Amino acid sequence: MRAAMKDGARGASMTPRGIAAPVLGGWSAASEGVPANVRTISLQAVKIRMRSVGNIQKITKAMKMVAASRLKGAQTKCEKSRAMVNPFVRLLGDTPGAETEQTLVVPVSSDKGLCGGINTAVVKYSQVLNAMTPGVTYNVIGDKARAQLTRMMPQQINNVIVDTTKQPLTFATASAIADQVVARNAPKTHIVYNRFASAISFKPSVATLMSNEELEKAAEEGVNEFDSYEIEGPDRSEFLLDLSEFKAGVMMYNAMLENNTSELGSRMQSMENSSKNASEMLAKLTLLYNRTRQAAITTELIEIISGASSLESKE
Amino acid sequence: MSRAMMRLARRVVGKNASVPVRGASTQSRASIETFMKNFEQHKTSPTMEHPATSSTFASTPVTEDVKGTPEKMKLNFYLPHDAPFDKTEVDMVLVPATTGDFGVLPGHVPTVSQLRPGVVSVHVSDKDVQRYFVSGGFCFVHADSTTDICAVEAVPVEQLDPEAVKKGLAEHQAKFANAKDDVEKAHAQIGIDCCNAMVSAIEGK
Numbered sequence: 001m002r003a004a005m006k007d008g009a010r011g012a013s014m015t016p017r018g019i020a021a022p023v024l025g026g027w028s029a030a031s032e033g034v035p036a037n038v039r040t041i042s043l044q045a046v047k048i049r050m051r052s053v054g055n056i057q058k059i060t061k062a063m064k065m066v067a068a069s070r071l072k073g074a075q076t077k078c079e080k081s082r083a084m085v086n087p088f089v090r091l092l093g094d095t096p097g098a099e100t101e102q103t104l105v106v107p108v109s110s111d112k113g114l115c116g117g118i119n120t121a122v123v124k125y126s127q128v129l130n131a132m133t134p135g136v137t138y139n140v141i142g143d144k145a146r147a148q149l150t151r152m153m154p155q156q157i158n159n160v161i162v163d164t165t166k167q168p169l170t171f172a173t174a175s176a177i178a179d180q181v182v183a184r185n186a187p188k189t190h191i192v193y194n195r196f197a198s199a200i201s202f203k204p205s206v207a208t209l210m211s212n213e214e215l216e217k218a219a220e221e222g223v224n225e226f227d228s229y230e231i232e233g234p235d236r237s238e239f240l241l242d243l244s245e246f247k248a249g250v251m252m253y254n255a256m257l258e259n260n261t262s263e264l265g266s267r268m269q270s271m272e273n274s275s276k277n278a279s280e281m282l283a284k285l286t287l288l289y290n291r292t293r294q295a296a297i298t299t300e301l302i303e304i305i306s307g308a309s310s311l312e313s314k315e
Numbered sequence: 316m317s318r319a320m321m322r323l324a325r326r327v328v329g330k331n332a333s334v335p336v337r338g339a340s341t342q343s344r345a346s347i348e349t350f351m352k353n354f355e356q357h358k359t360s361p362t363m364e365h366p367a368t369s370s371t372f373a374s375t376p377v378t379e380d381v382k383g384t385p386e387k388m389k390l391n392f393y394l395p396h397d398a399p400f401d402k403t404e405v406d407m408v409l410v411p412a413t414t415g416d417f418g419v420l421p422g423h424v425p426t427v428s429q430l431r432p433g434v435v436s437v438h439v440s441d442k443d444v445q446r447y448f449v450s451g452g453f454c455f456v457h458a459d460s461t462t463d464i465c466a467v468e469a470v471p472v473e474q475l476d477p478e479a480v481k482k483g484l485a486e487h488q489a490k491f492a493n494a495k496d497d498v499e500k501a502h503a504q505i506g507i508d509c510c511n512a513m514v515s516a517i518e519g520k
Contacts, residue, residue: 083401084393086373087463091427091455093340094370097349124359125366131357171395171467195367205367223342229455232412232428242429243453246465251369253395 043296046289050282057278063114064271071199071264078196078257085207085254088247092215093224096190096208102135104186106252107149108193108259109142111162116266118194118259119144121204126192127152129206139181141256158184165260174253182248187211189248193255194262200269202262207251212241340376384422388460390437392447394469399447400437407438408462410454411512419454419462426456432512434472434519435464446472448516450509472516480517484510 107126109119123145130136130153139159140146146160161177181189189209194202210218216237219226226240233239351365390408392400408419411433419426430452437445452466487506494500 077396080397081395082372083391083398084395084465085369087391087393087453087455087465089369089373090376090457090463093343093346094368094373095343095346096368097346097351097353124363128354128357128359128363132353174395192366195372203367204364205369205371207369223346225340226427228458229425229427232414232417232426234413234429239427239429243427246453250395250465 043289043292046285046292050285050289053278053282053285057275057282060271060274060278064268064275067264067268067271071261071268074257074261074264075196078254078261081254081257084250088243088250091224091226091229092210092243092247093218094208095210095218095223096206098188098208098210098214098218098223100133100187100214102137102186102188103129103133104139104181104184104189105129105136106139106141106181106189106191107145108191108255109140109145110259110263111143111165113144114267114270115263116270118202118262118266119148121194121202122192122259123148125204125206129190129192130156137184137186139184141177142259164256169253169256169260171249171253174256175249177256178245178248178252181209181252182245185211187214191251191255193259194266195258196261196265199265202266205255205258207255209248209251210244212237212244215240215244343370343376385460386421388419388421388423388462390462390464392435392437392464392466392469394466399469403439405437405439406441408464409434409436409438410464411435411449412454419456421460423456423460423462425458426454428454428456430454430464430466432509434516435466435469446516448472448475448513475513475517477514477517480510480513484514 105126107122109122113119119142126138126145126149136156138149138153138157139161140149140157141161141164143162146157146162149157159180161180164173164177167173187210189211191207191209193205193207195205196202215224215226218224219236219240226236231239234242347368347370350368354365387404387406388408390400390403390405392398392403406420410417410419410428411431412428413431414428416433417428430449432450433448435447435449437447439445447469448471449464449466449469452464454465455463457463484507487503487510491500491503491507494503
């Protein structure tokens with residue numbers, strides 16, 4: 001499928017004029033008396049192109065339908081996962097600007113392409129985060145961000161997790177991934193993802209996770225209100241450790257669902273555009289095909305008539 | 316820079332300035348502002364929008380100025396994949412904390428607690444009491460009579476299958492007996508505790 005799409009991309013850049021060029025060449029060759037049949041060769045070229053454009057259109061339409069049907073389920077799941085993030089933000093605050101020596105950036109991207117600009121957006125924002133803060137390392141999720149980031153800053157990537165969307169995402173999977181992230185012991189972690197707004201729009205977002213030490217510091221400095229609460233359970237540092245780990249799981253689950261939903265919405269949109277482009281191109285090619293065919297018939301008629309009339313005039 | 320571009324740049328800045336931070340407390344807002352200022356200096360293209368943060372879409376922060384005690388309190392009972400209660404007005408909630416069960420009524424002192432496997436009973440009204448079994452999680456009681464319960468999994472107690480629970484208990488006990496190291500033992504112990512809690516939840520009905 002991928003090879004077919006690449007072929008389509010090349011086809012898209014080809015203007016009808018470009019296709020017409022070999023046709024003219026064919027005519028001039030015919031006048032020099034090269035093989036018979038030469039008039040139909042140009043027609044065949046157009047016909048082959050028409051068939052391939054038609055096939056591409058079928059594929060893009062199918063991809064659009066698949067994305068659209070999966071979008072509904074993904075959207076419900078994603079919207080249900082949003083509520084859980086709120087209590088943690090309310091209790092522990094949202095401090096993306098906190099100054100720390102090291103920062104771990106977790107770009108969440110998709111494994112497959114052909115879904116518009118969502119992966120590029122994630123990579124761009126991750127790059128800006130790198131410029132903004134010293135000591136950035138990456139823990140990349142998804143193949144597309146990996147491909148782009150390894151080219152730009154191979155030394156800073158310390159972990160890559162791919163193939164997370166093969167099966168429906170569960171909280172257990174997200175927690176396992178969050179475990180990997182927490183195991184890096186970074187004082188501050190940014191999760192970069194696309195938040196789903198609607199099938200045609202998404203918002204690049206940065207969720208921030210602080211380690212338990214940082215949270216403790218913040219509680220002492222009054223950046224969050226944690227010290228005004230009574231604690232039922234283990235002592236403060238252990239409590240904050242459990243809390244920050246649970247928060248990591250919850251945030252990761254939400255971020256991955258959001259990004260997955262945005263991916264489907266974006267794919268639906270971009271596949272609709274390519275289907276539209278394909279059908280426009282097909283219309284142009286059909287017109288060209290018919291014109292060429294008619295031109296050939298007209299030429300043949302003229303030849304027959306002029307031949308006949310020359311015979312008549314001889315008689 | 317042409318005038319049109321200037322105008323464009325200004326419009327973009329204006330658009331960025333209006334990113335709402337309604338879910339952020341005052342301290343968080345300062346931190347977000349620092350972050351966005353820093354972002355503004357390092358962004359790669361002038362048309363790049365500010366990213367959203369977790370609090371951009373969060374509900375309103377806890378309000379400190381509380382006027383008296385309301386008759387009912389607000390309950391948020393969230394799971395990663397669902398929200399059984401969302402800003403629902405209830406009379407009382409009984410929560411199984413690791414240090415022992417406790418009840419939350421309107422006007423409760425601000426408390427954070429870790430949950431153990433057990434039953435959360437939500438008293439929506441005198442007649443309507445809903446019992447959920449939770450496997451663990453956290454409960455935050457805020458000063459404004461709002462309670463957030465975050466659990467990994469919760470099911471209504473009447474949906475628990477006694478047979479399956481017994482089977483699960485036996486399975487975990489066997490695993491505990493055959494455990495080779497401390498990690499396996501701890502895993503099995505968690506299973507046993509959870510199953511025991513489920514058994515007592517079913518019996519206590």
